[in-house]
Amino acid sequence: MPLKLDDTDRAIVNALQGGFPLVERPYAAAAEELGLSEEELIARINSLLERGAATRFGPLFHAERMGGALMLAALAVPEERFDEVAELVNAHAEVAHNYKRTHRYNMWFVLAAESQERVEETVREIERETGLAVLRAPKLKEYFIGFKVPV
Amino acid sequence: MSLKVDKADRAIIAATQKGLPLAPDPWAVIAEQTGLPKAEVLERLRAMSERGVIRRVGLVPNHYKLGWTANGMSVWDIPDELAGELGSKVGALPFVTHCYLRPRHMPEWPYNLFAMVHGRSRSEVEGKVARIASVLAPHARAFDVLYSTRILKKAGLRISPDAERIPHGSKV
Numbered sequence: 001m002p003l004k005l006d007d008t009d010r011a012i013v014n015a016l017q018g019g020f021p022l023v024e025r026p027y028a029a030a031a032e033e034l035g036l037s038e039e040e041l042i043a044r045i046n047s048l049l050e051r052g053a054a055t056r057f058g059p060l061f062h063a064e065r066m067g068g069a070l071m072l073a074a075l076a077v078p079e080e081r082f083d084e085v086a087e088l089v090n091a092h093a094e095v096a097h098n099y100k101r102t103h104r105y106n107m108w109f110v111l112a113a114e115s116q117e118r119v120e121e122t123v124r125e126i127e128r129e130t131g132l133a134v135l136r137a138p139k140l141k142e143y144f145i146g147f148k149v150p151v
Numbered sequence: 152m153s154l155k156v157d158k159a160d161r162a163i164i165a166a167t168q169k170g171l172p173l174a175p176d177p178w179a180v181i182a183e184q185t186g187l188p189k190a191e192v193l194e195r196l197r198a199m200s201e202r203g204v205i206r207r208v209g210l211v212p213n214h215y216k217l218g219w220t221a222n223g224m225s226v227w228d229i230p231d232e233l234a235g236e237l238g239s240k241v242g243a244l245p246f247v248t249h250c251y252l253r254p255r256h257m258p259e260w261p262y263n264l265f266a267m268v269h270g271r272s273r274s275e276v277e278g279k280v281a282r283i284a285s286v287l288a289p290h291a292r293a294f295d296v297l298y299s300t301r302i303l304k305k306a307g308l309r310i311s312p313d314a315e316r317i318p319h320g321s322k323v
Contacts, residue, residue, distance in 0.1 A: 002218025016210035020171070022197045027175060042173050045210065049170075056211040058171040059196065061164060065204045066156050072253065072265075090304045100301035101224065105260070107303070108224070135260055141234065141252040143242030 003053050008036070012044055013054065020057075069116040070096075073123060074105040074135040082106070088129045094122040105135055155204055159187055163195055171208065219269045221298065223276040225283060226262035228255070228293040234264065240286050241266050246279050261293055273298065 005013065011034055021029045031041035048054040063070045077085045082100070089095055089109055098109035113119045123134045156164065162185040172180035178196075182189040199205045214222070229237050234252050241264065242250035249267040266283055270276035280296055287294075 002220075003216050005217070013210055013212050017212065018207070018209060020208040020210075022193060022200060022208065024178075024193070025175060026177065038175055042175070046173050048210065052213055052216050054210045055213045056170055057173075057209070058167050058169070059164075059199075059205045059208045060211070061168070062203055062206050065202065066164070076259075086303045095304055097305045098303035099299040100303055101297040101299050103295065103297045105297075108297070108299075109304070135256055137253040137265075139251045139253060141238060143238035143250040143252070 003051060005048075005053060008034075009044060009048060009053065012036075012041065013048065016045075016057070063112055068112060068114050069119045070139070071111045071116075071119050071123075072137040072139070073109055073111060073126075074137060075107040075109075075126075075130065075132050076104045076135075077107050077130075077132065079106075085130050085132065089126055092122055092126065094119065155202060156199070159185070159191070160195055160199060160204070162187065163192060163199075214269050218271050221270040221273045221276045223268045223270070223273070223280065224297045224299070225266045225268055225280050226295050226297065227264040227266070227283075227287060227291045228261045229264050229287060229290050230292075231263065233290055237287055237290060238264060241283055244279075244283065244286065246270075247283070262295065268296075 015034055016030065020026060023029050025038070027041050028038040031038045034041065036044070045054075045057055049057060075085065075089070086098065086100075086107065089107065090098055092111075094111045094113045096110045096112040098107065100106055101108050111119045111122055113122060123136065126132075127134050163181060166181050166184045171177050174180050176189075178189050178192045181187075181192045185192065187195075196205065196208070200208070214220075238250055238252055241247055244266075246268060247266045248269060249265070251265045252263055253265055255261055255263050264287075268276050268279045268283070270279060276296065276298070280294075284291060284294065
């Protein structure tokens with residue numbers, strides 16, 4: 001069952017997906033836009049996080065611009081080896097997330113490290129441990145990332 | 152690769168990567184945690200935002216819990232010379248949350264444009280993919296949609312505040 005949000009929650013999620021102001025008393029400023037009190041907005045954000053309706057509230061960082069490196073990668077894992085390979089891949093701290101997907105390339109994961117060299121080393125380790133070739137899908141260009149899914 | 156954040160920035164990043172303090176004056180809380188003056192915390196957050204080190208400050212909805220259970224990674228084979236033009240058009244669609252150009256790996260992976268689409272059902276995602284197809288027509292030579300069926304790991308990024316863990320090749 002999906003979580004139910006009331007109209008105020010929905011307005012908060014939609015307004016704050018786009019941006020939280022970097023000003024003095026920012027909750028008060030954001031609350032005013034929403035017709036809420038500072039206290040109520042803080043309590044609502046807390047509740048959205050506690051109920052799991054939101055996974056995070058805060059700055060979202062751009063890893064490459066911090067000097068780090070990110071890469072999307074994929075493996076075509078034989079079904080009978082899937083769990084074993086998932087365990088090998090997930091054991092690497094550099095693997096930030098990993099999803100099973102509907103394709104011959106059925107395991108898609110994002111590597112995050114402090115350098116491209118470290119990302120590549122991790123990919124080679126995964127290839128050695130699993131005996132499978134990793135599909136490297138680094139980002140060449142990014143065409144606008146908006147988090148604009150209205151809830 | 153050049154380093155775009157210094158030690159004080161990293162301290163702020165470390166203090167906020169789990170989230171912004173839910174207190175009327177969050178900058179004061181971060182100032183206390185980092186030992187930086189409050190005005191500097193806010194100034195540095197603004198500067199990191201301007202440089203794009205911070206993409207945005209805000210709430211990340213849990214699409215899955217809110218009923219957006221279908222997550223499709225649509226992948227397209229489009230001519231490289233049209234990538235900029237077509238990628239911008241697809242990225243501007245209101246329901247596309249991420250849009251990237253990535254390398255092909257022939258023959259097993261012919262796709263170079265990736266566009267992430269969320270929906271409440273696969274049929275909703277399919278409808279949105281059809282709209283991407285109409286934007287790309289007649290240039291898309293092939294496409295596929297990879298639905299996520301299981302989250303295997305979701306750890307997020309971890310940044311160390313320690314100076315010795317600053318990225319290789321960086322100038323501090």
